[in-house]
Amino acid sequence: MAAVDHSADDVLYVGALEIRPSDGLVRAGSRTLNLSVREFGLIVALARSNGRVVRREDIYRDVWGGELRDGDRSIDVYIHKLRVKLEEALPEWCFIHTHVGFGYRFAPEPSHAFHISATGR
Amino acid sequence: MAAVDHSADDVLYVGALEIRPSDGLVRAGSRTLNLSVREFGLIVALARSNGRVVRREDIYRDVWGGELRDGDRSIDVYIHKLRVKLEEALPEWCFIHTHVGFGYRFAPEPSHAFHISATGR
DNA sequence: GGGGCCGTTCACGAGACGTTCACGACCGGT
DNA sequence: ACCGGTCGTGAACGTCTCGTGAACGGCCCC
Numbered sequence: 690m691a692a693v694d695h696s697a698d699d700v701l702y703v704g705a706l707e708i709r710p711s712d713g714l715v716r717a718g719s720r721t722l723n724l725s726v727r728e729f730g731l732i733v734a735l736a737r738s739n740g741r742v743v744r745r746e747d748i749y750r751d752v753w754g755g756e757l758r759d760g761d762r763s764i765d766v767y768i769h770k771l772r773v774k775l776e777e778a779l780p781e782w783c784f785i786h787t788h789v790g791f792g793y794r795f796a797p798e799p800s801h802a803f804h805i806s807a808t809g810r
Numbered sequence: 811m812a813a814v815d816h817s818a819d820d821v822l823y824v825g826a827l828e829i830r831p832s833d834g835l836v837r838a839g840s841r842t843l844n845l846s847v848r849e850f851g852l853i854v855a856l857a858r859s860n861g862r863v864v865r866r867e868d869i870y871r872d873v874w875g876g877e878l879r880d881g882d883r884s885i886d887v888y889i890h891k892l893r894v895k896l897e898e899a900l901p902e903w904c905f906i907h908t909h910v911g912f913g914y915r916f917a918p919e920p921s922h923a924f925h926i927s928a929t930g931r
Numbered sequence: 932g933g934g935g936c937c938g939t940t941c942a943c944g945a946g947a948c949g950t951t952c953a954c955g956a957c958c959g960g961t
Numbered sequence: 962a963c964c965g966g967t968c969g970t971g972a973a974c975g976t977c978t979c980g981t982g983a984a985c986g987g988c989c990c991c
Contacts, residue, residue, distance in 0.1 A: 725936080725937060725938080726937085726938090727937080727938065741830070741833045741835065742833050742834045742835050744834075760940095761939090761940090762939085762940070762941085762979090763938075763939060763940085765978090765979060765980065765981085766938085766939080766940090766980090766981085767938090768979090768980085769979095769980065769981060769982095772980095786842075786844075787978095787979070787980090788834060788835070788844065788845075789846060789847075789946095789947060789948075789977095789978065789979075790846060790847040790947090790948080790977095790978080791834040791835075791847070791850075792834070794835065794842070796842070846947075846948060846949080847948080847949090848948080848949065849948095881951095882950090882951090883950085883951075883952085883968090884949075884950065884951085886967090886968060886969070886970085887949085887950080887951090887969095887970085888949085889968090889969090890968095890969065890970060890971095893969095908967095908968070908969090910957090910958080910967065910968070911966090911967070932991105933990105933991090934989105934990095934991090935988100935989090935990090935991100936987105936988085936989085936990105937986105937987085937988080937989105938985105938986095938987085938988105939984105939985085939986090939987100940983100940984085940985080940986105941982105941983085941984075941985095942981100942982090942983085942984100943980105943981090943982090943983105944979105944980090944981090945978105945979090945980080945981105946977105946978085946979080946980095947976105947977085947978075947979085948975105948976080948977075948978085949974105949975095949976085949977100950973105950974090950975090950976105951972105951973085951974085951975105952971105952972085952973080952974100953970100953971090953972085953973100954969105954970090954971090955968105955969085955970090956967105956968085956969080956970105957966105957967085957968080957969100958965105958966090958967085958968105959964105959965095959966090959967105960963105960964090960965090960966105961962105961963085961964085
């Protein structure tokens with residue numbers, strides 16, 4: 690992982706998620722998520738820029754290290770794996786939002802599955 | 811402390827809109843708008859010259875790059891798409907104003923739809 | 932050696948995007 | 962009233978991005 694100097698990386702709270710970068714664990718409510726190294730790196734990278742849109746190139750540099758090669762779908766795959774685990778833990782919340790052409794945004798929003806939007810997407 | 815330091819970029823505020831050019835996102839009140847690349851470029855271009863009328867040629871150069879060709883309706887189409895999304899998010903405000911023959915002006919003004927349509931004029 | 936995880940890559944399909952076209956409303960000039 | 966220019970708006974369509982299941986090979990531990 691790229692040597693990112695984080696001074697205040699104690700604990701990240703995003704909605705009902707509690708992410709401990711230095712401990713390598715994520716808690717969702719009372720449950721503890723079982724994430725692989727990549728999944729964990731990804732969720733940390735996303736959570737660190739809470740609310741903002743993170744570009745794929747930045748995600749790749751942050752989590753994988755090196756430059757994102759053309760056609761590399763690793764990010765997509767791991768975004769998907771993360772979504773599955775997050776939804777399994779907190780079905781009524783949606784954390785990872787796609788901004789086509791920009792990247793991904795990490796923020797807790799009520800899941801569409803439960804309450805079909807009154808205000809559009 | 812430990813605040814989430816957004817890399818001190820320019821943030822544009824127009825009425826209830828918060829536009830972050832470098833983050834690629836727009837918030838309307840508490841909601842985050844989901845804009846495409848073109849839509850986002852357009853709203854940034856408009857918001858940057860807040861209050862003034864922006865000529866179509868300038869918009870095109872700014873967002874699309876290159877010169878606006880005769881008969882190109884892309885701007886019209888994307889103005890429309892933006893209007894739809896903005897109205898969906900903030901129905902009581904009207905942001906994009908047409909100045910026929912001149913261009914468009916971006917400014918928050920109370921929507922007429924609310925007052926007029928009910929009275930039957 | 933065999934079985935599990937993991938991470939990467941492939942393949943297919945759905946949906947988002949951007950451009951262009953078509954039609955109609957509106958307006959000013961003649 | 963007619964005409965040409967401008968703009969609003971819905972729709973068509975080719976392209977590209979992204980979601981997702983599956984295959985493949987590496988690694989570790991029994």
